[in-house]
Amino acid sequence: MGELRIHSVLVTGANRGIGLEFVQRFLGMPTPPKWVFAGCRDPKGQRAQELQNLASKHPNLVIVPLEVSNPASIKAAAATVEKHLGGSGLNLLINNAGILKINSLANETLENMTEIYTTNTIGPLLMGQAFLPLLKKAAQGSPGSALSCSKAAIVNISSIGGSITSQFAWDMIQIVSYRCSKAALNMLTKCQSLGYREHGILCVALHPGWVQTDMGNAAGHQPPVTVDASVQGMLKVLSSLSEKDTGTFLDWEGKVLPW
Template sequence: MLKAQSVLVTGSNRGIGLEVIRQLAGNSSHPEWIFATCRDPEASHAQELKNLAAKHRGVKIIQLDVMDPSSIQTAAAKVTEHLQGTGLNLLINNAGIVRPSTVESETPENMSEVYKNNTIGPMMVSQAFLPLLRKASQESPQKGMSCSKAAIVNVSSASGSITEVLGWNVGHIINYRCSKAALNVLTRCQGLGLAEDKILCVALHPGWVQTDMGNAEVGASRD
């Protein structure tokens, strides 16, 4: 059972991120602080998230664009202010994008944009919130590593697995696969680099989920 007092989720205005926020807020032993971040909290597609925050006092919506370093730093400062001297237990790097492509049609522009969002973004966000994660780890009485103590969870995909190349016959999405393969390696490096800090670092494959991006990956449409 998750016993984290504070959780931050990127890309929480829809899809998997929104559902994570909903599940956390609806849990009887919900975290005291649930930071729901997204690129544009005032956009129409963030309305469901705003409705959720209105029902749950612990849900705090914070603007954070994973491709904008200044936005990330501003968000980190706001979270630090909310936490009032305590650390951040769990960071979930969920924000991601995909551009339909094949080996022949892939472009440098798409590759660069998707890689920056799906790989460099989680790296920058993790770096910005590392002081709060370290603080949570240092102050926790728990032994070992866990998501309740201090953790970075990178939402990845088996489509970026070199051995599996999951779903190739459904959608090639070269840019997405390469970005997730790189994210998997980044996660491994984070795990090794933060081992002494007792910060758990894992890459999570949620499986195919019927979301706007999930449908874009396979070229499907929602009913």
């Protein structure tokens, strides 16, 4: 397994849960990235307090206002990141921001479906488009032609709930809009892998496990995976990805999941 050595990374939904843990892990690496960009809706709000504390101790951490359901916010975030990078590219984009609303098939609504698709599926699409120039620049500035997360990559945090084959935990929680949004995110990942390969960008969908976060606890059951174990596992997976893995759907332990 290679070591994940990157110059810059952007994590969306970085003020809590998996996103916040990613940020902490990147900052704590033996050779941390020169730039860690943490995207969150309200950087000055109470829910971003831990991020603010980290930023006061780590000058390489930049908190970026970012609402992934808002194209103008995404465009502004891309401009902020580009300004800090000062001519270099963005190695790693982790589309982690996501929302879930508990609803049965019978009670699912247009409003829910629209809101959840906008954040969970359309957001990562627009993020990929907005940050493509910076990802391409990172790929062009990396030696060798082989794809890797140390060169340039888009990582979409998906869910086994989006697997059409597995139907994971249907009897426990239907979450139809969330499942549909993640199935669509998996297809987006495949499309990105096909469209961005020529630019030297690796694209992968990752299931973080059923994790002990606010979202993971929403079903009313204790999730089996800690945030720490999930992110540690995902970083290990990211460090091992290569050309053959672009466009795949993997879990936090590196296992291939069924579409």
